[in-house]
Amino acid sequence: MAIALSEEQRLLQESARRFVERDYGFATRSRIVASEDGIDGEKWRQFAELGWLGVAVPEAYGGMDGGLAEIAVLLDAVGRGLVVEPLLSTIVLGGGLIGELGTEAQKRDLLPPMVAGERRFAVALGEPQARYDLHDVTARARPEGDGFVISGHKSVVYDAPGADMLLVVARSAGEPRDVDGLSLFLVAPGMPGVTLRPYPTIDGGRGADVVLDDVRVSGDAILGTPGSALAALTRAVDRARIVLGSEAAGIMAVLVDATRDYLKTRRQFGTTLEKFQVLQHRLVDMLIAQQMTEALVLRVALEYDDLDNSEKARAAAAVKAKVGEAGKFIGQQAVQLHGGIGMTDELPVGHYFKRLSIIGTMFGDAAYHLRRFRDLA
Amino acid sequence: MDVKLNAEDAAFRDEVRQFIADNLPADIRRRVETGKRLSKDDHVRWQRVLHQKGWIAPHWPVEHGGTGWSPLRRYIFEEELGRAPTPRIIPFGLAMVGPVIMTFGDDRQKAHYLPRILSSEDWWCQGYSEPGAGSDLASLQTRAVADGDDYIVNGQKTWTTMAQHADMIFCLVRTSTAGKPQEGISFLLIDMKSAGIEVRPITTLDGGQEVNEVFFDDVRVPKANLIGGENKGWTYAKFLLGHERANIADVGRSKRELARLEAIASSELSDGRPLLDDPAFRSRLAALEIELMALESVVLRMLGDGTNSGPPGPEASLLKVKGTEIQQKITELLFEAIGPYAAPFVTEALDDGWNEAPIGPDYAAPLAPYYFNWRKASIYGGSNEIQKNIIAKMVLGF
Numbered sequence: 001m002a003i004a005l006s007e008e009q010r011l012l013q014e015s016a017r018r019f020v021e022r023d024y025g026f027a028t029r030s031r032i033v034a035s036e037d038g039i040d041g042e043k044w045r046q047f048a049e050l051g052w053l054g055v056a057v058p059e060a061y062g063g064m065d066g067g068l069a070e071i072a073v074l075l076d077a078v079g080r081g082l083v084v085e086p087l088l089s090t091i092v093l094g095g096g097l098i099g100e101l102g103t104e105a106q107k108r109d110l111l112p113p114m115v116a117g118e119r120r121f122a123v124a125l126g127e128p129q130a131r132y133d134l135h136d137v138t139a140r141a142r143p144e145g146d147g148f149v150i151s152g153h154k155s156v157v158y159d160a161p162g163a164d165m166l167l168v169v170a171r172s173a174g175e176p177r178d179v180d181g182l183s184l185f186l187v188a189p190g191m192p193g194v195t196l197r198p199y200p201t202i203d204g205g206r207g208a209d210v211v212l213d214d215v216r217v218s219g220d221a222i223l224g225t226p227g228s229a230l231a232a233l234t235r236a237v238d239r240a241r242i243v244l245g246s247e248a249a250g251i252m253a254v255l256v257d258a259t260r261d262y263l264k265t266r267r268q269f270g271t272t273l274e275k276f277q278v279l280q281h282r283l284v285d286m287l288i289a290q291q292m293t294e295a296l297v298l299r300v301a302l303e304y305d306d307l308d309n310s311e312k313a314r315a316a317a318a319v320k321a322k323v324g325e326a327g328k329f330i331g332q333q334a335v336q337l338h339g340g341i342g343m344t345d346e347l348p349v350g351h352y353f354k355r356l357s358i359i360g361t362m363f364g365d366a367a368y369h370l371r372r373f374r375d376l377a
Numbered sequence: 378m379d380v381k382l383n384a385e386d387a388a389f390r391d392e393v394r395q396f397i398a399d400n401l402p403a404d405i406r407r408r409v410e411t412g413k414r415l416s417k418d419d420h421v422r423w424q425r426v427l428h429q430k431g432w433i434a435p436h437w438p439v440e441h442g443g444t445g446w447s448p449l450r451r452y453i454f455e456e457e458l459g460r461a462p463t464p465r466i467i468p469f470g471l472a473m474v475g476p477v478i479m480t481f482g483d484d485r486q487k488a489h490y491l492p493r494i495l496s497s498e499d500w501w502c503q504g505y506s507e508p509g510a511g512s513d514l515a516s517l518q519t520r521a522v523a524d525g526d527d528y529i530v531n532g533q534k535t536w537t538t539m540a541q542h543a544d545m546i547f548c549l550v551r552t553s554t555a556g557k558p559q560e561g562i563s564f565l566l567i568d569m570k571s572a573g574i575e576v577r578p579i580t581t582l583d584g585g586q587e588v589n590e591v592f593f594d595d596v597r598v599p600k601a602n603l604i605g606g607e608n609k610g611w612t613y614a615k616f617l618l619g620h621e622r623a624n625i626a627d628v629g630r631s632k633r634e635l636a637r638l639e640a641i642a643s644s645e646l647s648d649g650r651p652l653l654d655d656p657a658f659r660s661r662l663a664a665l666e667i668e669l670m671a672l673e674s675v676v677l678r679m680l681g682d683g684t685n686s687g688p689p690g691p692e693a694s695l696l697k698v699k700g701t702e703i704q705q706k707i708t709e710l711l712f713e714a715i716g717p718y719a720a721p722f723v724t725e726a727l728d729d730g731w732n733e734a735p736i737g738p739d740y741a742a743p744l745a746p747y748y749f750n751w752r753k754a755s756i757y758g759g760s761n762e763i764q765k766n767i768i769a770k771m772v773l774g775f
């Protein structure tokens with residue numbers, strides 16, 4: 001099967017890239033990163049107007065009814081502009097999980113405001129001991145009355161500061177590392193017992209460690225059936241892994257271009273650096289790594305919805321492993337070939353390198369997904 | 378694998394180890410161990426401890442304050458410093474300009490500067506690179522024009538490490554535009570307090586400020602501060618670059634960092650078990666350890682056949698390339714070892730006196746900045762590509 005974007009997807013890609021180029025330049029991005037909240041509300045409203053926030057939401061809830069490929073197309077532009085607003089957390093993880101697990105009432109309640117740009121989500125999956133294992137959950141949710149009482153420590157929750165709603169994974173049954181017994185809860189950050197420890201992240205974003213201390217939620221705060229959240233969670237995170245791959249491929253493309261441009265202009269030894277064959281070959285290796293990553297991600301994003309469950313998981317693992325490995329190579333070499341200037345905070349290159357590096361570790365690094373890929377074979 | 382030592386050398390090693398254990402201030406040790414930022418005072422305090430013992434400059438000749446140790450003992454000493462671990466010795470005075478002054482300087486320069494370098498009274502920085510002259514140092518533009526007993530210096534240096542702390546800067550300046558670019562360069566010592574010098578910090582991608590731009594606007598420098606002959610600076614610069622590179626292999630420190638990586642990997646969990654037990658991680662760690670053993674073997678062989686005692690040549694380039702590759706690989710594995718906790722970026726946690734509870738494990742905060750910052754190691758001191766060019770030319774005859 002040939003791999004190509006549809007006409008509509010291509011138009012979406014063009015407009016997203018154009019928006020980022022015109023309205024999300026590096027100076028703008030730096031201002032947003034340095035601001036109090038770390039996101040720009042006006043940009044978020046524009047994302048809503050452009051339809052980005054509902055790109056994969058069914059029409060019934062105000063969305064555009066697209067699939068993973070449409071999100072991937074958007075995330076590629078996000079990568080190119082190093083957009084810091086919480087698109088992944090909100091539309092892929094939060095919106096995705098609500099769409100898949102939510103009751104009709106929950107969807108009606110949560111999705112249209114998300115599409116309209118009035119609600120942002122953050123998903124609290126990780127715990128200090130869990131590293132990348134989604135089932136390694138010690139946070140507890142004990143039934144009480146018709147609701148639950150939740151306690152636990154969720155770590156490195158991206159986009160938690162500023163989120164209107166947290167989606168918290170806690171164990172309502174079983175032992176840590178059991179695959180059964182996980183449940184997903186809607187928890188408002190202002191609820192009694194919820195403490196956020198917010199911090200900036202090294203890639204320009206915001207995160208928090210979230211401590212839940214006897215947080216009482218009502219029975220309608222649970223998403224899906226109690227105790228069986230892992231399958232849906234894995235699917236949602238796999239989708240996030242793939243579109244993160246798309247973001248990474250966008251970043252890689254920028255780094256390859258920036259490095260090429262630099263080698264063409266930087267003069268040393270009476271000539272431009274592009275004349276040194278060792279640098280040409282290095283850049284060729286970077287380009288090859290970028291092309292392979294981009295094509296793999298695109299293929300997986302386009303075919304994903306038609307794959308069966310085990311193929312889905314393997315495809316996501318393949319993407320994440322490739323992204324981790326290629327991202328490391330391209331990021332490191334982009335800095336290296338820029339020389340001293342590549343080490344500065346002033347030049348965008350270092351910021352692209354840092355985001356790429358963190359993407360490399362998010363939801364499992366290359367080593368983790370190599371193992372996963374083999375284990376699923 | 379430890380280096381096999383005879384009884385006397387083993388006793389020497391134990392003596393060094395004991396001395397460090399007894400004399401390295403506990404607060405400094407803690408900061409180095411945990412990867413916190415070090416202040417100028419931390420460096421100076423430790424260097425003065427070594428100076429008092431007479432161990433600050435083992436590679437200097439005895440008449441200038443060196444120790445007279447054999448090359449092997451110097452190696453053992455450096456390994457123990459890295460292993461302890463102690464703050465790195467700031468190289469600009471002791472490893473760089475010091476040897477230049479004692480080899481090419483006049484008696485007055487030797488008598489004035491060398492003791493002050495030994496005692497850390499003067500903090501030096503290196504003014505070689507310019508915006509247009511990095512790998513191609515010979516294209517530098519900063520001018521020094523003779524005016525009576527002085528030179529008038531105009532131009533800009535950049536990437537000047539820790540210039541903000543420096544009392545003195547040694548500079549390559551252009552004193553002539555005739556002939557080949559290498560031929561019109563002079564080696565000048567400049568007081569950082571001179572009128573017309575401005576230092577502007579550059580923030581690096583890890584958020585730190587260790588490099589600077591240094592601007593010279595009609596800076597008056599006595600001719601007495603010229604090293605050797607006018608327009609002969611290139612010779613001294615090449616001499617010095619070799620010294621700079623020889624120090625960059627840093628095997629002892631890499632051993633220590635590997636041990637730190639192992640300790641961290643045994644407390645981090647992967648798949649519910651210590652990361653250290655993960656077969657894939659184990660084999661990456663093993664490969665790195667073997668790489669370091671091989672590098673150390675190269676060093677030990679150089680010590681054996683005396684290659685290391687002459688002016689540093691392509692051997693120094695080999696040490697630089699492999700030494701920095703290994704160091705960078707270690708920082709990469711440290712970054713990956715902490716998993717999701719690589720992301721939180723709490724710069725205050727890197728400073729002393731920050732006493733809030735850490736985010737994640739206490740060792741996590743400095744590791745991502747360390748990984749990003751240490752990309753510099755393959756760029757500065759002559760980039761690794763340039764080192765390979767040197768090896769290609771000098772060893773392979775290309």
Ligand SMILES: Cc1cc2nc3c(=O)[nH]c(=O)nc-3n(C[C@H](O)[C@H](O)[C@H](O)COP(=O)(O)OP(=O)(O)OC[C@H]3O[C@@H](n4cnc5c(N)ncnc54)[C@H](O)[C@@H]3O)c2cc1C
Pocket residue numbers: 266268269273276278279336337338339340341343502503504505506508510511512513535536537538539588753756757758759760761762763766
């Ligand atoms: C953190 C840091 C601290 C530093 N501290 C100091 C200091 O204290 N004092 C000082 O004087 N300088 C210092 N430097 C400067 C350093 O020495 C230069 O950055 C270095 O020499 C490279 O020069 P450049 O940055 O201009 O890169 P360029 O020379 O522009 O090189 C860019 C890239 O091209 C490659 N390249 C260049 N020429 C060739 C070639 N002929 N063949 C193959 N590849 C080539 C390089 O390897 C590099 O990858 C520091 C640099 C850094 C990053």
